[in-house]
Amino acid sequence: MASWTGNELREQFLSYFESKGHKRLPSASLVPHNDPTLLLTGAGMVPFKPYFLGLDTPQYRRVTTCQRCLRTADIDNVGITARHGTFFEMLGNFSFGDYFKQEAIEFAWEYVTEHLKLPVDRLWVTIYQDDDEAFQIWNEKIGVPQERIVRLGREDNFWEIGVGPCGPCSEIHYDRGEKYACGSDCKPGCDCERFLEFWNLVFIQYHQDEEGNLTRLKQTGIDTGMGLERIAVILQDVENIFETDLVRTLIDAAAALAGCRYKEDPQKDVSLRVIADHMRGAVFLAHDGVIPSNEGRGYVFRRLLRRAVRHGRLLGIREPFTAQLAAKVVQLMLPGYPELEGRLEYIQEVLHQEEERFSAALAQGSSLLEELIAKAKAEQRQQISGAEVFRLYDTYGFPVELTAEIAKESGLEVDVAGFREEMEKQRQRARAAQHKAKGYLGDEQDTYEELREVSSVFQGYEATRQEAKIVALVKDGHTLEQASPAEGVVELVLDQTPFYAEGGGQVADCGSITSEQGQARVLDVFRPREGLIVHEVEIIQGTFRVGEVVQAQIDEERRRATARNHTATHLLHRALKDVLGEHVNQSGSQVTATGLRFDFTHLKALSQEELARVERLVNEQILANLPVLTEEMEIEAALAQGAVHLFDEKYGNVVRVVKVGDYSKELCGGTHVRHTGEIGLFRILSEGAIAAGIRRIEAVTGLGALELTQKQGAILGALGDKLNVGVADLEDRVEKLLADLGQKEKTIEKLEAELARGQVERLLDAAEQVEGVAVLVTEVQSADAKVLRQMGDELLARLGSGVILLGSRAEDKVLFLAKASKDVVKLGVNAGAVIKETAKVAGGGGGGRPDMAQAGGKDPGKLADALAVGKQILREQLTNHR
Numbered sequence: 001m002a003s004w005t006g007n008e009l010r011e012q013f014l015s016y017f018e019s020k021g022h023k024r025l026p027s028a029s030l031v032p033h034n035d036p037t038l039l040l041t042g043a044g045m046v047p048f049k050p051y052f053l054g055l056d057t058p059q060y061r062r063v064t065t066c067q068r069c070l071r072t073a074d075i076d077n078v079g080i081t082a083r084h085g086t087f088f089e090m091l092g093n094f095s096f097g098d099y100f101k102q103e104a105i106e107f108a109w110e111y112v113t114e115h116l117k118l119p120v121d122r123l124w125v126t127i128y129q130d131d132d133e134a135f136q137i138w139n140e141k142i143g144v145p146q147e148r149i150v151r152l153g154r155e156d157n158f159w160e161i162g163v164g165p166c167g168p169c170s171e172i173h174y175d176r177g178e179k180y181a182c183g184s185d186c187k188p189g190c191d192c193e194r195f196l197e198f199w200n201l202v203f204i205q206y207h208q209d210e211e212g213n214l215t216r217l218k219q220t221g222i223d224t225g226m227g228l229e230r231i232a233v234i235l236q237d238v239e240n241i242f243e244t245d246l247v248r249t250l251i252d253a254a255a256a257l258a259g260c261r262y263k264e265d266p267q268k269d270v271s272l273r274v275i276a277d278h279m280r281g282a283v284f285l286a287h288d289g290v291i292p293s294n295e296g297r298g299y300v301f302r303r304l305l306r307r308a309v310r311h312g313r314l315l316g317i318r319e320p321f322t323a324q325l326a327a328k329v330v331q332l333m334l335p336g337y338p339e340l341e342g343r344l345e346y347i348q349e350v351l352h353q354e355e356e357r358f359s360a361a362l363a364q365g366s367s368l369l370e371e372l373i374a375k376a377k378a379e380q381r382q383q384i385s386g387a388e389v390f391r392l393y394d395t396y397g398f399p400v401e402l403t404a405e406i407a408k409e410s411g412l413e414v415d416v417a418g419f420r421e422e423m424e425k426q427r428q429r430a431r432a433a434q435h436k437a438k439g440y441l442g443d444e445q446d447t448y449e450e451l452r453e454v455s456s457v458f459q460g461y462e463a464t465r466q467e468a469k470i471v472a473l474v475k476d477g478h479t480l481e482q483a484s485p486a487e488g489v490v491e492l493v494l495d496q497t498p499f500y501a502e503g504g505g506q507v508a509d510c511g512s513i514t515s516e517q518g519q520a521r522v523l524d525v526f527r528p529r530e531g532l533i534v535h536e537v538e539i540i541q542g543t544f545r546v547g548e549v550v551q552a553q554i555d556e557e558r559r560r561a562t563a564r565n566h567t568a569t570h571l572l573h574r575a576l577k578d579v580l581g582e583h584v585n586q587s588g589s590q591v592t593a594t595g596l597r598f599d600f601t602h603l604k605a606l607s608q609e610e611l612a613r614v615e616r617l618v619n620e621q622i623l624a625n626l627p628v629l630t631e632e633m634e635i636e637a638a639l640a641q642g643a644v645h646l647f648d649e650k651y652g653n654v655v656r657v658v659k660v661g662d663y664s665k666e667l668c669g670g671t672h673v674r675h676t677g678e679i680g681l682f683r684i685l686s687e688g689a690i691a692a693g694i695r696r697i698e699a700v701t702g703l704g705a706l707e708l709t710q711k712q713g714a715i716l717g718a719l720g721d722k723l724n725v726g727v728a729d730l731e732d733r734v735e736k737l738l739a740d741l742g743q744k745e746k747t748i749e750k751l752e753a754e755l756a757r758g759q760v761e762r763l764l765d766a767a768e769q770v771e772g773v774a775v776l777v778t779e780v781q782s783a784d785a786k787v788l789r790q791m792g793d794e795l796l797a798r799l800g801s802g803v804i805l806l807g808s809r810a811e812d813k814v815l816f817l818a819k820a821s822k823d824v825v826k827l828g829v830n831a832g833a834v835i836k837e838t839a840k841v842a843g844g845g846g847g848g849r850p851d852m853a854q855a856g857g858k859d860p861g862k863l864a865d866a867l868a869v870g871k872q873i874l875r876e877q878l879t880n881h882r
Contacts, residue, residue: 004116004235006246007335010066010228013091016111017064022093025060027068027337029288029582031297039297042071044092045165045202045223050640051096052165052204052221061098066091066228066336070281072300076401079273079311082193082240086304087281088229089336095222104201104222105137108172112199116235122175124195126150126188128157128168134203138170150188159202165217167205171197174234198234199226242273246332250276253328258315271311278308279322283329286350287343289583291601291693292357294393303399305351306358310402313362322355323348346581349603350693357692365398373410383407386418393419394426451479451493456533460498460509461630461671464559466552468494473546474534482545489523492535492544498554501525501533505589506566506670511554518542518550559671561593564679564701567628567660567672568618569598571682572697573644574664575617576600579610586646587694591670595685595700602695606687614697618682625677626661633657635667643667681705760794767799771878773824774802777871779863781808785815785854792817803829805838805870807863814842814857816866825850829877838870 004012014024028047032038038046044067051058067090077084093107112118125144127134129151138144151157160166173188173195182192189195204221206214232244241247248262254275255262262272285301292302305322312321326348330340372388384407392398404414454471472493473480483490492513499522502508508525513535524536544550569589576584580602588599606614635655639645643657645667658668660676673679683705685698700708716727725733759780767776776799780791788808795804796819803820816839818831825831832853839846839855842862846855857866 003237004232006228006232006244007332009232009235010089010091010336012115013111013226014064014066016115017062017093017107020062020093020107022062022064023060025063025065026339027066030068030070030284031288031290040070040300041067042069043067043223044069044090044225045094045204048094048096048223049164050636052207052217052219052223058096061096063094063096064092065094068284068337070285070300072303075303075307076405078277079270082242085229085241085277087277087284088227088241091226091228091231092224093222094224097219097221100220100222101134101203102137102141104203104224105134105142105170108199108201108224109142112172116231118174118234124148124150124173124175124188126152126157126171126173126197128170129153131157131168131170131203134168134170152189156189159200159223160208163208163210165204165206165221165223166208166214167203169200169202171201172199173197176234196230196234198230199224242276247276247280249332250279250325250328253325254279254312254315254321257321257324258312258317260315268315271314274311275308275315275325278304279325279329280333282308282322282351283326283333283347286326286347287340287583289581289585289601291350291603292354293693299399302354303401305354306399306402307405309355309358310362310406320352320355320359322351326351346583346603353603353692361398365392365395368392369398369403369406373407373412376412377410381412383413383415386415386420386422389414389416389419390422390426451532452529454493455495455531456493457496458498458500458533459496460500460554463498464554464556466494466496466498468496468550468552470544470546470548470550471495473544480546482543483539484543485539485541487539489536489538492520492537493532494535494550494552497525497533497535497552499525499533499535499552500554500559500671501527503527504668504670505569506562506591507593509554509559509562511552511558513537513544513550513552515542515544515548515550518544520544522552522554558593560673560678561702561704562591563671563673565593565596565699566591566668566670567658567676568679568682568699568701569596570658570660570664570666570668570672571618571621571676571679572596572598572614572699573600573666574660575614575621576602576697578617579613580606586644595698595704598697598699599690599694600697601693603693605689606695611684611687615682615684621660621663622676622679622682624661625675626663628672628674628676629659630672631657631659638667641665681709683708760791760798763795764798767802770875773827773829773878774799775871775874775878776802776804776806777867777874778805779807779809779867784810788815788817789854792819795819796821803831803874805834805867805874807838807867809860809863812858812860814844814860814863814866816842816844816846816855816857816870818848818853818870820851822851827878828880829874834870834873834877837873838866841866841869 018024028041030041032041032046044065048063069090070087072086074084075086078086095104112123113120125138125148127138127149135149138149139146157169157171158166159169176194176196178194180192180194182190186192186194188197202223204223205217207217208214229241229244229247233241236244238244242251251262251272254272260268262269282301282305290297290301292298292305294302309322327344330344330347334340369392372384376384384403389400389403392403393400400414400416400419407414451472459466470492473483474491475483475487480490499509499511500506502525509522511522513520513522519540519542520537521540522535522537526534528534569591573586583601585601586598587601590597632654635653638655638657643665655667656669657665658672659665680702682701683699685700685708687695687697690696716730720727720730723730723733763776763778763780766778767774776795780788788806792804792806796802801821801823803824804818806817808815816835818835820829820831830850832848832850835853835855836845836847839857842857843859844855844857847853
């Protein structure tokens, strides 16, 4: 049997299938951007799902990959058992309508017996219970004895990942020997460690819908998956996946940081395995653009990293360590994932920021959790309540699973159901707040439920003016037959409308609704439920009646301005990815007639150079006057074409795709320009952070961008006039002025220092002896806190032993400084207490250490009184000590 390192095995597998006519493709991201049904890539076939579904035509009929994967279903067992992990590599060969069962089985058998040289007498096979075709191939074509072919049910040998392609499978198992057995009659399918399944051959024949129904696919296919870590266990002759070279190296690195050794302490071994496993996943999640958060895949990332950090703390690692281990992961994985090159710094920054946040949360939350555990035990409870768990999650960022893990170590459980109830209450509060902002809550919600038979059709993609019929009028939650100016603002429903209802970040249209006798101004438009569009209107004159035909007219200029900004967000999204990297993803937006706001995932502020490149890229697409086309299609087809979507957004089966030339393609229901040239000009106003890992850009287009440019030009021109230079020479002139100013400030600082030294000699004469201690309380001529501190240092140094209290007027405020030598502090003098009471007299406050304190006051007129109080306190401190 051959022996291979993990990197050698990966390369050898891919090379073998290349020799069989397969195209080697790189691993896809852990983020399945082309599949909203999956949170993360958990199998090698995920990137090829559109091919199996017949939604796209593959460029190559035979493909081989080593796909990075992440599954968290067994995360609680990671480290505890020898076989559970979250991150793994899946070696695979795929056929898209080319070869099928026989060839797939023959390739696999040739590879494991002739290239890996696994002993034939230790290989077993499982098949799906009804797959007689597979049995015949294994038994008659390959020669595997009937007694080593085991039929298993759907749970074991039918491969599926929820909605999508699926089919029966056949697994190859390796007999590790009787020492791993649980009994004399062990065989594949047993839960013991004797038979290690290492390669799964999936025969893609069906598509499974959300109800579990199976339909035959247009073309069959082959999806195989051999776990790199599992086959490495066999070839490297080690006990488990944690002892293979790509994982054990990380365990040893973590152990070195903790000052321990693997396999010396079973409890520490658990922590070391958790760290090694989770760091692998965390590094690739960061590389693939995921940002730790409390939602979706960001939550998976946060949970992995925080579990790793906590287990590091259990090992005694107190300093941040994840960035250091990330470098080790990259070093180990670089041969198989060259795309890691140049990404280490970014990955380390992501991990370090989250580790710092969790360290702060641990410091606060851990003590609270300890109190909750102690309280539960004192009350003889067996669990921590859902409300308590939710508080830890909501306030300190403790994942509920981590709370459960810590509680379990103390023999307690957590009320997960109660936690979920608290989460739902929070969601309801958020929804209620949103409903209240829109003007529908409580009884009004019942009203919209009464209107469930009423529907509205949006016609605004093409029409700006629409003849329509009033189908409902609502005021304060009650339906009306008619409404007049006396009702003020009412809600009006039309059977069809050109008005865009707020959604997808785009604000609603405004405009007017008129009839023969009535006129109303449209203030807002929203959707309380799918298929119902509600216009919030102010009736100006006349009466509107249910059933009446009206004219609905949007504010066309406002719509055009909004459309310019909306199309610009699509260009901005693509430009940010081009400049910063594919990790950039939209996390929110707001599109109005006056500008746009775009929130996106990125860790640090953009440099001026990066902002300039983004702005230029967007404007280049505007100048290209690209066509903006829209098309409705099934969501799977849209995603197969690479359309960008928001993962947390809910989409129907049919979606609207907005294509901006060949530059951008996104799922979007908003309104857009017809050609990018209509945008006119794009200018960035600002860029900044709004949350951990989330940045925001605000920008303007069209006339707004023109006005900004003109305003900035006017400011530059006015500055040039004041400085008597042209705009082209303004930068040089300002730099010269700043240099001159800096030189003058240094001169002033030097003169002030000399003035302060000049005062020192005079001030020393004012020192008094109180209980044998030199005490100096005086006003000094200084308007600067820095100079005041310099004077204090000089005076105390000259006194050698003593205490000083200085006060200085600074424009409309007063500054105080108190300093005491160490020997005087021992006598009971406390500068912090003195300065606190002194500043109060002048309407201020402050404090500090016993040997040095400073403060400020608001009333310079009370300076003398304040110093007198301070002097008296010093006398009392020294007298009381005596």
